Amino acid sequence: MNTMDTTTTSSQATYQTALRTAVMTGVFSAVVCALLVVNSYRSLAYDPLASRELKKLKATLVRQPEEEALKNRIRKLDLDLRQKYFRQRELSSRGTDLFLLGTILFVLSSQYAAVLRKRLPLPKPGRTSNPWDARTAWITRWWVGGLGVAFAALLISYALKPQRALTRESLKVASADGTGQSQNAGGVPTPEEWKKNWPSFRGAEGLGVSAFTDVPTSWDGATGKGVLWKAPVPLPGMNSPIVWNDRVFLSGANETQHEVYCFEAKTGRVLWRASAEDRGASQPQSFDISPETSYAAPTMATDGQRVFALFATGALAAFDFEGKKAWTQNLGLPQNSYGHSSSLAVSRNLLFVLFDQGSIEDKKSKLLALDTETGKTVWQQKRPVGSNWTSPIVVETEKGQQVITVANPWAIAYDPAKGEELWRVGEIGGETAPSPTFAKGVAFAVAPGEKLVAIRTDGRGDVSKTKTVWTADQNIPDICSPVSNGDLVFLLTSSGAVTCYDGEEGKKLWEQYLDVNFRSSPSLVGDKLYLLSEEGVMFIVAADKQYKLLGKAKLGEQCYACPAFAEGRIYLRGKQNLYCLGK
Amino acid sequence: MRFVPVVAFLLLLPLLPGSALASERFPPPDFETGYKQPQTITPHARWPVLEYLDVFVLAGALGLSAYLVMKKRSRRGIAALSIFSLAYFGFYRQGCVCAIGSIQNVALGLMGSGYHVPFSVVAFFLLPLLFALFFGRTFCAAVCPHGAIQDVVLLRPLRVPGWLEHTLGLLAYIYLGAAVVFAATGSAFILCEYDPFIALFRLTGSFEMVTLGVCFLVIALFVGRPYCRFLCPYGVLLGLLSRVSKYRVTIYPDKCIKCRLCEDSCPYGAIREPTPEPVAVGRAAGRKTLLLFMALLPVLIAIFSWMGVGIGPSLARSNATVRVAERVWREDTGKASGTTKASSAFRYTGQPPQKLYKEALQIGRRFRTAGGLFGAWVGLVIGLKLIALSVKRRRFEYEADRAACVACGRCYPYCPEEHVRLKALAEIMAKEAVT
Structure with a gap:
């Protein structure tokens, strides 16, 4: 009797311990969980860059780009907002560890307590608790059949769905039209x-x-x-x-x-x-x-x-x-x-x-x-x-396709797919006629008669200060667009000044005055520069670090348009x- | 009411992966700060030898599980081993490599698509099946982390009615068929994508993944192992092999005394009671029903197969190549405006769209074939289930259903014969200790 009592008491004590542990860990986990939920909601809703104050300050900066105090204020606010965000993340991470630990202990202790309080089975006389008879089998067959019908309906609804998919007929892949005009099944070259x-x-x-x-x-x-x-x-x-x-x-x-x-x-x-x-x-x-x-x-x-x-x-x-x-x-x-x-x-x-x-x-x-x-x-x-x-240019940059435009006072790049503005560079003055050009990740924009600006195209927002690689101010064109092979940039003014700049640093390498007028923009053909004067004379110049006239060819008719090159x-x-x- | 806090915790779990949600980065400051962005580093691959360690641990765990289930008949041992498996295969190995997911690797590898199935994946696919062939579902008992995590939270199991159990059980077969189709066509590993517990094992994941896992765990409080019983595609394979396993789990050690004490002991509804004495009434009608369903089987296979072929194009959209081909085609024919990241990336490669279209059409054809086979599989499963439900089986004692029993050993302590065995065993051991 004494042994049984001892066993019962011991079992009771273990049960009580397990129960208390379950309660304690449960309360602990609940408190941590509540804190985590609050923190999670705050984290989810918090976007450091969506701060109204920050946006307002940035908008002011666009109008006052030289204001140093404003820039410092934006920097400090940006840092504070980001730090706040990462503090919340850190808190969330630590809290999750604590919560999981508490939950594991809770589950184990509550399970153990449940085992100690397990009731003995007491089957009722007569019918078993889980009968399986002909009627149950009959009902089950109906349910299985119902599932089959539901699944069949699902398949049919998918099968009858209007076909937006590619089909052999819609593509006509195998049938090349032979005209050389349609380049692929969809027609896009x-x-x-x-x-x-x-x-x-x-x-x-x-x-x-x-x-x-x-x-x-x-x-x-x-x-x-x-x-x-x-x-x-x-x-x-x-x-x-x-x-x-x-x-x-x-x-x-x-x-x-x-x-x-x-x-x-x-x-x-x-x-x-x-x-x-x-x-x-x-x-x-x-x-x-x-x-x-x-x-x-x-x-x-x-x-x-x-x-x-x-x-x-x-x-x-x-x-x-x-x-x-x-x-x-x-x-x-x-x-x-x-x-x-x-x-x-x-x-x-x-x-x-x-x-x-x-x-x-x-x-x-x-x-x-x-x-x-x-x-x-x-x-x-x-x-x-x-x-x-x-004119706009559509170029492939390392950040994807961009539509680059130049006008007074902004050079702006857009995402061609959605039209979102990607970057902009300011202080482009004058009556903008020369179109931009692009080579090796750098766009070249001309403020007529004022300056040539080399812009890296991997920026976002106003990159006037951050992505301007170099500027040049000598022999800047007024009508003709620049041309570049990446290493060298060539400019041509309407009065006939041809200038070559180093593409990386913007250093002027040479200049030459041709003493004829130009409207047509220069073109690059391999290592040759083609310059077509108003009088219809094509000057062919070496596209090199030194000026060299390779030849001239006369058309005998006035020309204003740019040449088109084919094979x-x-x-x-x-x-x-x-x-x-x-x- | 003791489970209320657990329910509350589990419901709130989706709010916890703040760290995962926070992985949505925002851009760096758009001014120069002097701060240097850290270089992106790629973590080193796991030490290859550890792959063999995983296989070794799996083999050891399977062997120990079989010993605990068949020989030792120890519920505690099985529970302890399942906790170990949950810790090792679940939280330490983060649910990967996993026997359930390995079905997809094997399906893809068997299609001869040039995909080489790693050794450990083959081992994780075959070893549990091999053990099932001899000892039943000992993998489910204590080795599978998915089963273990559901087992751990099970507090008050409710009995699922037989009709519902059988009907929902078919979903696992359909899921298996779908997983094989998507994997074999190289389109998606849906078992991994929709794995309910992987986010919990990794303590990170998308909101949807965490929510799915928590929902399963909440259900698992009252319905024993819902994923294993109604969705697990690997369980289907294990169940099929368990039906013909050499050894089987028995509730009793020697003989059943029909005391009915074990009747409600199984939280998974896997205990089958003895059948009553057969009566001649209705036997002819039963035979007719059986013949009807047997005749219906090929019809069901044909109908579902036909419908499966029809859904091929819809299923094909799960394939990334088909999706991008369709998008490029829509853009090129003016049916869609703008571009997507995928179509832009394709165009950046400079490859002609014709090649992409042809590849997409080829994949589409494969999907029609795969869809037909999938439909045939569904028809077969439903037809066989109807036949199985029309066959009357005789049972003379309480039995653990060979396919449904996950060998958790919960029923062992309910059998008085087991207590007799343990007592006798204790006495023998005591005598041996004296001598």
Whole structure:
């Protein structure tokens, strides 16, 4: 009896100990848990960079970029906010360890207490507690059948779902069309196809760099030497030719007509000529246009399936390669003293239209991204700039694709997919006409007659102070865009000063005065620089650290447009004619 | 009411992985501070020898588990071993490598896709199956960390009605089929992606993963091992082999005295009672039902197989290549605006989309075949279950269901015969000690 009593007492004592431990660890865990929950809610809701005060101070800094005291205040606040956040994280981490320890002890002690208090089984007489009879089997069969039906319904609903997926029919993968116009099943060109063509102003990315080096270096327009063909362009225009496979496109316009021309690359024959007027849209009142820009200054662009043309009136039209109008848009007459001249740019299925106008205060400037197939606006971004004559470039940076624009007073880069502003650099003054260029992760923006700014493109926000690699202020162009191979940057002023800067440090390496006027921007062909004067003389200069004139070639007709380069050929637009140069 | 605090804790657990949620980094300051960003370092790979240690521990644990279940019949021993397994395979090895997930590696490896299945994964897949072939589900008993963590929190098991047990039990078969389809097509390891306990083992994970794990643990307070019984695909394989295992778990050491004391001892509903004496009434109807379901079996297989082929394209979207191909195609045909990270990354490679499209179509075809096989599997499982439910089996004593019993040993102490055995054993040992 004594032994039994002792055993019972001992068991009771163990049970009490386990129970007390369970209660203590339970309370401990509950307290830690409550603290953790509070901390977790605070952590979840806390975003150090969402501080109103910080945002406000940053906005002030944009207006007062030189205010050192303000910068220090922002730095301190930023540090405080980040430290607060990490303190909360540390607390959460330590608390989790304590909570888990408490929970483990609680579970073990409560389980042990439960084992010590286990009740003995007392089966009731008669029917067992878990009967399995014919009726139960019958019910179960129905439930299993029900599950089968439910699953079948699920499968059918998926099977009947409208197919958005790729199918052999939708792709027609195996059937290459053989025309050389449609590059893949979806129609969007591959990067290789993109590069080997000249789809927009100054080529594939708008950089003025030729993918081919086997292009002519000598010709004579007067004798016809080196001229494969010459074709008259019906209406005038300052825009440059674009090339896609076996076709060359141009636009021309006067006060009443706006047209697009498609030339056969092999012969110069006009394959089709189409009017860009939208008969349904209201036409703008007559307006003055500067002869320096004309009614058709913006260079066309193509996505490999359609061509797009923009005119000074704000009329925008898309045609397929057979000349059939795909869509039109009237963006409205832009407020532009010289006339709108920003060229179009394309990336995949988006057409970019830089539509800057008026003054900064007018807030009318914007960058539009239109669906190339339908012309519908995919996104648009308001721009804090005034009238502008530069063209956007779409380049691949190490941080992804960027649309880089230059205007007064900001050079701004955008995400082409969503239109979000990525970075901006300020103090770009003057009547901005030279378009930006890009090489080896650095964009080059020109403030006409003032300075050239080299900007690293991996920044975010206002990077005026942090990502400006160097600036230069000698022989800065006023109309012509710069060109670079990354190592060297070449500038050309309209009065004929050619200057070479070191791409990394911005050191001037050489300058040369050609004593002729230029409107056309320089182009880079391998290790040669092609400079086309207003009088139609092409200066071919070594793209090197020292100036060396390699040759000259005369066209014999005035030229304002930039050349387009193709395999073994150059397409030049003169004042009246389109030329194809080659062997 | 003692389990209320546990429920509360488990419900609040999802709020805890603050450290995991905090892994969403914000950008560094957008001004120069002089602070140098630390270099990103890649952790060293685990020492390869430790892979063999894992296999060695697994083999040892399986052997010990079989000994404790079959020979020693020790519930305490099994519980202690399962705690060890939870600590080692669960928290120390963070649930990886795991026998459940190994199904996917093996499926992918068998498809000849050029994927080499590591030795340890093969061992984790085969060893528990091999032991199941001899000793039943001794892996589930004390070696599987998933089972152990559910076992630990089990406080007041409720009896799941038979019809529900059998119906929900089919989900594990369907899950197994789906896991094999997704793994064999190289699309996804869904068992790992939706593993409910991995976030708890690793003390980190997405909010959804932690919540899923906590939900399972909350259910496990009242329903014994819900994941093992109704979802575990590896349990399906172990159950199938256990049906034909050489040795089986018995509630009693020698013979069943039908005292009914063990009737409610199993929290997993794996104890089957003796059947009543058969009666001639309804036997013909029973036979007809059986024949009907046997005839229905090929029909079910064919119908589900046909439907499986139909869902192939939908399933194919789980494949990353198909998804990116579809996106690129939609962008290229103007059906989608802008780009995604995946489509941008693809375009950055400079590869022609045609190649991507062809690959996507090839994967799509594989999914149609795999979908058909998956459907056939589901039809087979449902058909066989209906047949099994129409077969009358005779039992003369209380038995542990060979497929359902996870060999936890909870029923042992309920058997009076077991107490007799232990007493006799103690006496023998005492005598031996004296001599």
